[in-house]
Amino acid sequence: MHYDLLIVGGGINGCAIAREASLAGLKVLLVEQDDLASHTSSASTKLIHGGLRYLETYEFRLVREALHERERLLAAAPHLIRPMTFVLPHAHAVRPWWMVRAGLWLYDMLAGRSSLPRSRSLHATDTAFLGPLAGDHRGFVYSDAWVDDARLTLANALDAAAHGAEIATRTELTSAVRSGNVWWAMLSDGRAVEARGLVNAAGPWVRTLLNKLSIATPSQVRLVKGSHIVVPKLFEGDHAYILQQPDRRIVFAIPYEDEFTEIGTTDIAVERPEDAICSQEETQYLCDAVNRYLIRKVSPADVVWTWSGVRPLHDDGAAKAQTVTRDYLLELDEDGSPLLSIFGGKITTARALAEEAIEKIGPALGIEPRPRTRARVFPGGAIAGFDLHLEHVLARWPFLGEERARRMARAYGNLLGEMLGDVEDEAGMGTTLGAGLTEIEARWMHDREWALTPDDALFRRSKLGLHLSRAERDAFARWWSATFV
Numbered sequence: 001m002h003y004d005l006l007i008v009g010g011g012i013n014g015c016a017i018a019r020e021a022s023l024a025g026l027k028v029l030l031v032e033q034d035d036l037a038s039h040t041s042s043a044s045t046k047l048i049h050g051g052l053r054y055l056e057t058y059e060f061r062l063v064r065e066a067l068h069e070r071e072r073l074l075a076a077a078p079h080l081i082r083p084m085t086f087v088l089p090h091a092h093a094v095r096p097w098w099m100v101r102a103g104l105w106l107y108d109m110l111a112g113r114s115s116l117p118r119s120r121s122l123h124a125t126d127t128a129f130l131g132p133l134a135g136d137h138r139g140f141v142y143s144d145a146w147v148d149d150a151r152l153t154l155a156n157a158l159d160a161a162a163h164g165a166e167i168a169t170r171t172e173l174t175s176a177v178r179s180g181n182v183w184w185a186m187l188s189d190g191r192a193v194e195a196r197g198l199v200n201a202a203g204p205w206v207r208t209l210l211n212k213l214s215i216a217t218p219s220q221v222r223l224v225k226g227s228h229i230v231v232p233k234l235f236e237g238d239h240a241y242i243l244q245q246p247d248r249r250i251v252f253a254i255p256y257e258d259e260f261t262e263i264g265t266t267d268i269a270v271e272r273p274e275d276a277i278c279s280q281e282e283t284q285y286l287c288d289a290v291n292r293y294l295i296r297k298v299s300p301a302d303v304v305w306t307w308s309g310v311r312p313l314h315d316d317g318a319a320k321a322q323t324v325t326r327d328y329l330l331e332l333d334e335d336g337s338p339l340l341s342i343f344g345g346k347i348t349t350a351r352a353l354a355e356e357a358i359e360k361i362g363p364a365l366g367i368e369p370r371p372r373t374r375a376r377v378f379p380g381g382a383i384a385g386f387d388l389h390l391e392h393v394l395a396r397w398p399f400l401g402e403e404r405a406r407r408m409a410r411a412y413g414n415l416l417g418e419m420l421g422d423v424e425d426e427a428g429m430g431t432t433l434g435a436g437l438t439e440i441e442a443r444w445m446h447d448r449e450w451a452l453t454p455d456d457a458l459f460r461r462s463k464l465g466l467h468l469s470r471a472e473r474d475a476f477a478r479w480w481s482a483t484f485v
Helices: 012-023 052-057 060-076 097-111 149-162 203-212 280-291 350-361 386-396 402-420 439-448 454-461 470-483
Strands: 002-008 028-031 081-089 139-147 166-168 173-179 182-187 192-200 221-232 240-244 250-256 260-264 305-314 329-333 339-343 432-434
Touching: 002 012, 002 173, 002 182, 012 028, 012 149, 012 339, 012 350, 028 149, 052 060, 052 097, 060 081, 060 097, 060 139, 060 350, 097 139, 149 166, 149 454, 173 203, 192 203, 192 350, 203 221, 203 305, 203 339, 221 280, 240 280, 250 280, 260 280, 305 339, 329 350, 339 350, 386 402, 402 439, 432 439, 432 470, 439 454, 439 470, 454 470
Parallel strands: 002 028, 002 192, 028 166, 081 240, 192 339
Antiparallel strands: 081 139, 173 182, 182 192, 221 260, 221 305, 240 250, 250 260, 329 339
């Protein structure tokens, strides 16, 4: 089988490049050894943001690009991405007031014309923001956005597939060699394929793949683990907290899945991608981080879930893991058929990275570089604002109930109409599987979204596994195995 472009890696960068390339008319094959977004891309802090703290390391280009991408993404995926208010208390501060205020002003300026409110001081009248905080606090309020990172990765893959890309999950690139003007590759499913170009978007495995291909490169990767914990809800409201720590790091406390609070993240240098496990020390660090600020205290015994992702950062020689650049590097090897390797990257800048990737490798494949996705809506994103969309969903399928309707409207956007079609009542949803999940949705995940295992459905296509008991998860796994043999 012949392809124009073989992409290795089904994280946010690989899927974004597949989308960009397929829209450019290239015949694309993406292979992923596990599930889409099964590693770093589902283990982020789940923010679409410029990266306020990156100003401290003078990464102005990255922050500006990310803030402009934030605006594009809010418009392109209003079901998956929503504005969020962040409260930054100026207590236990290791930076002077004027420096934080100046940083927020610069953050606003780099954003340019934005739909989000500009930063301001925390006021005595901000009782919802001040109430959860222990003691009297000065501080600041600013805006960024929250994202379902795994489903944004999926949305990129869906758009790519809609334009002809083949998405092959649970498929590993076992070997590849250059032969003339093509790459000859062997896949773990037994196929031998050829491609005119190869993209190494393997994330934390970027160096592993280069070694497998026997490609020498001057660029190096720093593997930095970021861990998060989930605890029962620590405060009311839709806002989040960004908390300065004595080691100059910042930790977020973010509303999660209605009933919980997400706390993260850490910066720990690791040796292997497989080291993505939240340690006891990290759990205690994150508990201590929020306990410095919030009235409601938390301990490791309160943790109901954790996740950890290994960031494949471009090694810029920084001494500390927390100061390694979050910018990305695209390295093109044209010693024969082209190979493009991706070092670094963020959820927020994946679309821009993909555009630049096609600018780099496209000419060798006969593609004229030009913007294709800057104003393009993601699958499910063609809605006239989320609130109006939710009203429509509740009016059309009132039996869903408000909580489930909101969750499904968020997950699927206007694609929900394709899923539910003419379903008129709960019975039409099929078997009840727990936490509002029914057969019709589980089948959609399997048939339309490459979900092949129970965890794919419960922890990446959704987070419903967090709302199910162990017995309910086991029962769902039995149903899944019996249904999709």
